[in-house]
Amino acid sequence: MSVVPVGDAYDVVLEGGCSRRVSDVIGEGVRRALVVHTHSMRALGEQVTTALRADGVEAYAAPVPDAEDAKTAAVASELWAVLGRHGFTRTDVVVGVGGGTVTDLAGFVAATWLRGVPVVQVPTTLLGMVDAAVGGKTGINTAEGKNLVGSFHPPRAVLCDPDVLATLPRADYVAGLAEVVKAGFIVDPVILDLVAADPDAATRPDGPHTLELIERAIRVKADVVSVDLKESSLREILNYGHTFGHAIEHVEHYRRRHGEAVAIGMVFAAELACAAGVLARDVVDRHREVLTSVGLPTSYGPGRWDELEAAMRRDKKTRGALLRFVVLEDVARPTRLEGPTTEQLHTAYAALSH
Incomplete structure:
Protein backbone atom coordinates (compact mmCIF):
# COMPACT_ATOMS: atom_id res chain seq x y z
CA MET A 1 0.00 0.00 0.00
CA SER A 2 1.15 3.52 -0.81
CA VAL A 3 -0.27 6.53 1.00
CA VAL A 4 0.36 9.95 -0.52
CA PRO A 5 -0.54 12.84 1.80
CA VAL A 6 -1.96 16.01 0.30
CA GLY A 7 -0.45 18.36 2.85
CA ASP A 8 -2.28 17.91 6.14
CA ALA A 9 -5.69 17.84 4.47
CA TYR A 10 -6.23 14.22 3.38
CA ASP A 11 -4.53 11.12 2.02
CA VAL A 12 -4.56 9.39 -1.34
CA VAL A 13 -4.44 5.62 -0.84
CA LEU A 14 -3.08 3.43 -3.65
CA GLU A 15 -3.78 -0.22 -2.88
CA GLY A 16 -5.50 -3.17 -4.50
CA GLY A 17 -8.99 -3.69 -3.08
CA CYS A 18 -9.20 -0.36 -1.26
CA SER A 19 -12.39 0.56 -3.17
CA ARG A 20 -14.21 -1.93 -0.97
CA ARG A 21 -13.22 -0.14 2.22
CA VAL A 22 -14.91 3.23 1.92
CA SER A 23 -16.32 2.88 5.43
CA ASP A 24 -12.78 3.15 6.81
CA VAL A 25 -12.36 6.71 5.56
CA ILE A 26 -15.79 8.38 5.63
CA GLY A 27 -15.29 9.56 9.20
CA GLU A 28 -17.29 9.22 12.38
CA GLY A 29 -20.91 10.26 12.76
CA VAL A 30 -21.90 9.65 9.13
CA ARG A 31 -25.46 8.35 8.92
CA ARG A 32 -26.10 8.65 5.19
CA ALA A 33 -24.03 8.26 2.03
CA LEU A 34 -24.89 8.99 -1.59
CA VAL A 35 -22.84 6.77 -3.91
CA VAL A 36 -22.64 8.47 -7.31
CA HIS A 37 -21.51 6.13 -10.08
CA THR A 38 -21.77 5.81 -13.83
CA HIS A 39 -23.91 3.18 -15.51
CA SER A 40 -20.74 1.40 -16.65
CA MET A 41 -19.52 1.25 -13.03
CA ARG A 42 -22.84 -0.03 -11.68
CA ALA A 43 -21.33 -3.26 -10.28
CA LEU A 44 -18.64 -1.46 -8.28
CA GLY A 45 -21.05 1.29 -7.24
CA GLU A 46 -23.44 -1.32 -5.88
CA GLN A 47 -20.58 -3.09 -4.07
CA VAL A 48 -19.62 0.15 -2.37
CA THR A 49 -23.26 0.83 -1.47
CA THR A 50 -23.73 -2.66 -0.07
CA ALA A 51 -20.52 -2.48 1.97
CA LEU A 52 -21.59 0.84 3.49
CA ARG A 53 -25.00 -0.57 4.41
CA ALA A 54 -23.31 -3.57 6.05
CA ASP A 55 -21.44 -1.09 8.24
CA GLY A 56 -24.65 0.60 9.35
CA VAL A 57 -24.72 3.53 6.92
CA GLU A 58 -27.90 4.48 5.04
CA ALA A 59 -26.37 4.29 1.57
CA TYR A 60 -28.16 5.23 -1.65
CA ALA A 61 -26.84 4.42 -5.12
CA ALA A 62 -27.19 7.20 -7.70
CA PRO A 63 -26.33 6.14 -11.28
CA VAL A 64 -25.45 8.92 -13.71
CA PRO A 65 -24.60 8.98 -17.43
CA ASP A 66 -21.15 8.00 -18.64
CA ALA A 67 -18.46 10.46 -19.71
CA GLU A 68 -19.11 14.20 -20.03
CA ASP A 69 -22.89 13.68 -20.21
CA ALA A 70 -22.77 13.39 -16.42
CA LYS A 71 -21.30 16.85 -15.91
CA THR A 72 -24.39 18.97 -16.45
CA ALA A 73 -26.51 21.22 -14.28
CA ALA A 74 -29.48 18.92 -14.92
CA VAL A 75 -27.68 15.87 -13.50
CA ALA A 76 -26.40 17.88 -10.54
CA SER A 77 -29.93 19.07 -9.87
CA GLU A 78 -31.22 15.49 -9.86
CA LEU A 79 -28.58 14.54 -7.27
CA TRP A 80 -29.45 17.54 -5.08
CA ALA A 81 -33.06 16.34 -5.19
CA VAL A 82 -32.00 12.88 -3.96
CA LEU A 83 -30.01 14.45 -1.12
CA GLY A 84 -33.02 16.52 -0.15
CA ARG A 85 -35.50 13.64 -0.26
CA HIS A 86 -33.33 11.56 2.05
CA GLY A 87 -32.55 14.38 4.47
CA PHE A 88 -28.79 14.59 4.04
CA THR A 89 -27.12 16.82 6.61
CA ARG A 90 -23.67 18.34 6.88
CA THR A 91 -22.39 15.27 8.70
CA ASP A 92 -23.34 12.95 5.84
CA VAL A 93 -21.17 12.12 2.83
CA VAL A 94 -21.13 11.89 -0.96
CA VAL A 95 -19.01 9.16 -2.56
CA GLY A 96 -17.87 9.42 -6.18
CA VAL A 97 -17.22 6.08 -7.92
CA GLY A 98 -16.06 6.41 -11.50
CA GLY A 99 -13.79 8.32 -13.83
CA GLY A 100 -12.89 11.98 -13.78
CA THR A 101 -16.32 13.16 -14.85
CA VAL A 102 -17.94 11.41 -11.88
CA THR A 103 -15.40 12.65 -9.34
CA ASP A 104 -15.83 16.18 -10.72
CA LEU A 105 -19.62 15.89 -10.49
CA ALA A 106 -19.73 14.21 -7.07
CA GLY A 107 -17.33 16.77 -5.68
CA PHE A 108 -19.37 19.65 -7.07
CA VAL A 109 -22.62 18.27 -5.65
CA ALA A 110 -20.93 17.79 -2.26
CA ALA A 111 -19.45 21.29 -2.37
CA THR A 112 -22.79 22.92 -3.07
CA TRP A 113 -25.18 20.88 -0.89
CA LEU A 114 -25.69 22.82 2.37
CA ARG A 115 -22.64 24.87 1.28
CA GLY A 116 -20.42 21.85 1.66
CA VAL A 117 -20.62 18.24 2.85
CA PRO A 118 -17.77 15.69 2.86
CA VAL A 119 -16.88 13.76 -0.28
CA VAL A 120 -14.83 10.59 -0.69
CA GLN A 121 -13.50 9.88 -4.16
CA VAL A 122 -13.04 6.37 -5.58
CA PRO A 123 -11.59 6.95 -9.06
CA THR A 124 -11.88 3.99 -11.41
CA THR A 125 -9.81 5.26 -14.35
CA LEU A 126 -6.15 6.13 -14.70
CA LEU A 127 -7.12 9.71 -15.48
CA GLY A 128 -9.23 9.91 -12.35
CA MET A 129 -6.51 8.47 -10.13
CA VAL A 130 -3.65 10.69 -11.22
CA ASP A 131 -5.58 13.87 -11.88
CA ALA A 132 -9.31 14.48 -11.50
CA ALA A 133 -9.91 12.93 -8.07
CA VAL A 134 -6.88 14.55 -6.43
CA GLY A 135 -6.77 18.23 -5.57
CA GLY A 136 -10.33 19.22 -4.76
CA LYS A 137 -11.26 20.76 -8.10
CA THR A 138 -14.92 20.11 -8.83
CA GLY A 139 -17.16 21.29 -11.61
CA ILE A 140 -19.68 20.83 -14.37
CA ASN A 141 -19.75 21.89 -18.01
CA THR A 142 -21.97 24.46 -19.67
CA ALA A 143 -22.69 25.34 -23.26
CA GLU A 144 -20.03 28.03 -22.98
CA GLY A 145 -17.18 25.74 -21.97
CA LYS A 146 -15.72 23.03 -19.78
CA ASN A 147 -15.53 23.36 -15.99
CA LEU A 148 -16.55 27.02 -16.01
CA VAL A 149 -18.91 26.34 -13.11
CA GLY A 150 -17.29 24.72 -10.11
CA SER A 151 -15.74 24.98 -6.69
CA PHE A 152 -12.61 24.00 -4.79
CA HIS A 153 -13.71 21.31 -2.35
CA PRO A 154 -10.99 18.94 -1.06
CA PRO A 155 -12.16 15.36 -0.48
CA ARG A 156 -12.03 13.58 2.86
CA ALA A 157 -9.99 10.82 1.19
CA VAL A 158 -9.17 9.37 -2.23
CA LEU A 159 -9.07 5.59 -2.69
CA CYS A 160 -7.19 4.47 -5.81
CA ASP A 161 -7.72 0.76 -6.43
CA PRO A 162 -5.43 -0.42 -9.26
CA ASP A 163 -7.40 -3.68 -9.49
CA VAL A 164 -10.27 -1.87 -11.23
CA LEU A 165 -7.99 -0.70 -14.04
CA ALA A 166 -7.90 -4.23 -15.48
CA THR A 167 -11.43 -3.75 -16.84
CA LEU A 168 -10.72 -0.34 -18.38
CA PRO A 169 -10.81 -0.27 -22.20
CA ARG A 170 -7.31 0.13 -23.60
CA ALA A 171 -8.13 3.40 -25.35
CA ASP A 172 -9.34 4.90 -22.06
CA TYR A 173 -6.26 3.70 -20.20
CA VAL A 174 -3.94 5.15 -22.85
CA ALA A 175 -5.82 8.45 -22.77
CA GLY A 176 -5.19 8.62 -19.02
CA LEU A 177 -1.47 8.32 -19.68
CA ALA A 178 -1.52 11.87 -21.03
CA GLU A 179 -1.85 13.19 -17.49
CA VAL A 180 0.95 10.90 -16.33
CA VAL A 181 3.22 12.15 -19.12
CA LYS A 182 2.21 15.73 -18.28
CA ALA A 183 3.43 15.22 -14.71
CA GLY A 184 6.72 14.04 -16.17
CA PHE A 185 7.18 17.10 -18.34
CA ILE A 186 6.29 19.67 -15.69
CA VAL A 187 7.95 18.18 -12.57
CA ASP A 188 9.22 14.58 -12.63
Missing part, protein backbone atom coordinates in the same frame (compact mmCIF):
# COMPACT_ATOMS: atom_id res chain seq x y z
CA PRO A 189 11.37 13.53 -15.62
CA VAL A 190 11.75 10.02 -14.20
CA ILE A 191 8.21 9.42 -15.45
CA LEU A 192 9.35 10.18 -19.00
CA ASP A 193 12.32 7.84 -18.62
CA LEU A 194 10.12 4.99 -17.38
CA VAL A 195 7.69 5.43 -20.27
CA ALA A 196 10.48 5.68 -22.84
CA ALA A 197 12.19 2.55 -21.48
CA ASP A 198 9.15 0.38 -22.27
CA PRO A 199 6.28 2.25 -23.94
CA ASP A 200 4.21 -0.88 -24.48
CA ALA A 201 4.37 -1.79 -20.79
CA ALA A 202 3.32 1.76 -19.89
CA THR A 203 0.06 1.22 -21.74
CA ARG A 204 -0.90 -1.83 -19.64
CA PRO A 205 -2.38 -1.85 -16.13
CA ASP A 206 -0.20 -4.89 -15.39
CA GLY A 207 3.01 -3.26 -16.60
CA PRO A 208 6.11 -3.57 -14.38
CA HIS A 209 6.21 0.16 -13.67
CA THR A 210 2.46 0.84 -13.56
CA LEU A 211 2.20 1.44 -9.82
CA GLU A 212 5.32 3.59 -9.78
CA LEU A 213 4.03 5.71 -12.66
CA ILE A 214 0.68 6.19 -10.93
CA GLU A 215 2.26 7.02 -7.58
CA ARG A 216 4.75 9.47 -9.10
CA ALA A 217 1.97 11.28 -10.97
CA ILE A 218 -0.17 11.43 -7.83
CA ARG A 219 2.76 12.82 -5.83
CA VAL A 220 3.33 15.57 -8.40
CA LYS A 221 -0.26 16.70 -8.10
CA ALA A 222 -0.42 16.26 -4.33
CA ASP A 223 2.73 18.31 -3.77
CA VAL A 224 1.49 21.13 -6.00
CA VAL A 225 -2.06 21.39 -4.67
CA SER A 226 -0.95 21.19 -1.04
CA VAL A 227 0.93 24.44 -1.64
CA ASP A 228 -1.71 26.12 -3.83
CA LEU A 229 -5.23 24.77 -3.40
CA LYS A 230 -7.10 27.49 -5.29
CA GLU A 231 -4.82 27.89 -8.32
CA SER A 232 -3.56 31.35 -7.41
CA SER A 233 -0.03 30.64 -8.64
CA LEU A 234 1.87 27.32 -8.66
CA ARG A 235 -1.15 25.11 -9.33
CA GLU A 236 -1.54 26.56 -12.80
CA ILE A 237 1.35 24.36 -13.96
CA LEU A 238 -1.00 21.38 -13.70
CA ASN A 239 -2.92 22.89 -16.61
CA TYR A 240 -0.05 22.23 -19.01
CA GLY A 241 -1.66 21.31 -22.33
CA HIS A 242 -5.14 22.02 -21.03
CA THR A 243 -5.85 25.44 -22.54
CA PHE A 244 -5.70 24.13 -26.09
CA GLY A 245 -6.93 20.70 -24.99
CA HIS A 246 -10.09 22.07 -23.42
CA ALA A 247 -10.69 24.12 -26.57
CA ILE A 248 -10.53 20.93 -28.65
CA GLU A 249 -13.01 19.24 -26.34
CA HIS A 250 -15.37 22.19 -26.57
CA VAL A 251 -15.39 22.54 -30.36
CA GLU A 252 -15.78 18.76 -30.73
CA HIS A 253 -18.66 18.73 -28.22
CA TYR A 254 -16.73 16.48 -25.79
CA ARG A 255 -16.67 13.55 -28.20
CA ARG A 256 -12.88 13.27 -27.90
CA ARG A 257 -11.27 11.75 -24.81
CA HIS A 258 -9.85 14.31 -22.39
CA GLY A 259 -6.40 12.72 -22.38
CA GLU A 260 -6.20 12.73 -26.16
CA ALA A 261 -7.05 16.42 -26.24
CA VAL A 262 -4.48 17.18 -23.53
CA ALA A 263 -1.80 15.27 -25.46
CA ILE A 264 -2.41 17.48 -28.49
CA GLY A 265 -2.55 20.49 -26.18
CA MET A 266 0.89 19.72 -24.77
CA VAL A 267 2.35 19.59 -28.28
CA PHE A 268 0.66 22.91 -29.07
CA ALA A 269 2.09 24.45 -25.89
CA ALA A 270 5.55 23.11 -26.75
CA GLU A 271 5.37 24.46 -30.30
CA LEU A 272 4.13 27.80 -28.96
CA ALA A 273 7.00 28.02 -26.50
CA CYS A 274 9.42 27.19 -29.28
CA ALA A 275 7.90 29.86 -31.54
CA ALA A 276 8.27 32.37 -28.70
CA GLY A 277 11.95 31.46 -28.26
CA VAL A 278 11.38 29.91 -24.84
CA LEU A 279 11.84 26.18 -25.51
CA ALA A 280 14.43 24.28 -27.52
CA ARG A 281 13.34 22.23 -30.53
CA ASP A 282 14.68 18.97 -29.10
CA VAL A 283 12.26 19.21 -26.14
CA VAL A 284 9.38 19.80 -28.55
CA ASP A 285 10.47 16.69 -30.44
CA ARG A 286 10.58 14.75 -27.17
CA HIS A 287 6.92 15.57 -26.60
CA ARG A 288 6.01 13.93 -29.88
CA GLU A 289 8.30 10.95 -29.28
CA VAL A 290 6.95 10.11 -25.82
CA LEU A 291 3.30 10.69 -26.64
CA THR A 292 3.45 8.83 -29.95
CA SER A 293 5.23 5.89 -28.33
CA VAL A 294 2.18 5.15 -26.16
CA GLY A 295 -0.35 5.78 -28.91
CA LEU A 296 -1.48 9.31 -28.02
CA PRO A 297 -2.23 11.85 -30.77
CA THR A 298 0.16 14.72 -31.47
CA SER A 299 -1.47 16.41 -34.46
CA TYR A 300 -4.68 18.24 -35.26
CA GLY A 301 -6.37 19.13 -38.50
CA PRO A 302 -6.30 22.64 -40.00
CA GLY A 303 -9.21 24.98 -40.52
CA ARG A 304 -10.62 25.31 -37.00
CA TRP A 305 -8.42 28.02 -35.53
CA ASP A 306 -11.14 30.63 -35.13
CA GLU A 307 -13.33 28.23 -33.12
CA LEU A 308 -10.41 27.07 -31.01
CA GLU A 309 -9.21 30.59 -30.29
CA ALA A 310 -12.70 31.67 -29.23
CA ALA A 311 -12.88 28.71 -26.83
CA MET A 312 -9.42 29.48 -25.41
CA ARG A 313 -10.44 33.05 -24.70
CA ARG A 314 -13.05 31.66 -22.31
CA ASP A 315 -10.42 29.58 -20.51
CA LYS A 316 -10.08 30.14 -16.76
CA LYS A 317 -6.46 31.29 -17.14
CA THR A 318 -7.36 34.07 -19.55
CA ARG A 319 -7.23 37.56 -18.06
CA GLY A 320 -9.27 40.12 -19.95
CA ALA A 321 -8.21 39.90 -23.60
CA LEU A 322 -4.85 38.35 -22.68
CA LEU A 323 -4.35 34.68 -23.52
CA ARG A 324 -2.13 32.92 -20.96
CA PHE A 325 -0.47 29.53 -21.40
CA VAL A 326 1.55 27.24 -19.19
CA VAL A 327 4.68 26.43 -21.19
CA LEU A 328 8.09 24.92 -20.53
CA GLU A 329 11.54 26.48 -20.58
CA ASP A 330 12.86 22.92 -20.33
CA VAL A 331 11.69 19.61 -18.92
CA ALA A 332 10.61 20.21 -15.30
CA ARG A 333 10.88 23.98 -15.76
CA PRO A 334 7.33 25.27 -16.30
CA THR A 335 6.55 28.94 -16.69
CA ARG A 336 3.78 31.15 -18.09
CA LEU A 337 3.56 32.75 -21.49
CA GLU A 338 1.24 35.74 -21.45
CA GLY A 339 -0.09 37.42 -24.55
CA PRO A 340 1.64 35.43 -27.30
CA THR A 341 1.57 37.13 -30.67
CA THR A 342 -0.87 36.15 -33.39
CA GLU A 343 2.07 34.94 -35.45
CA GLN A 344 3.31 32.69 -32.65
CA LEU A 345 -0.15 31.22 -32.15
CA HIS A 346 -0.60 30.57 -35.86
CA THR A 347 2.87 29.02 -36.12
CA ALA A 348 2.11 26.62 -33.28
CA TYR A 349 -1.26 25.67 -34.76
CA ALA A 350 0.21 25.12 -38.21
CA ALA A 351 2.84 22.80 -36.70
CA LEU A 352 0.07 20.50 -35.45
CA SER A 353 -1.31 19.84 -38.93
CA HIS A 354 1.91 18.69 -40.57
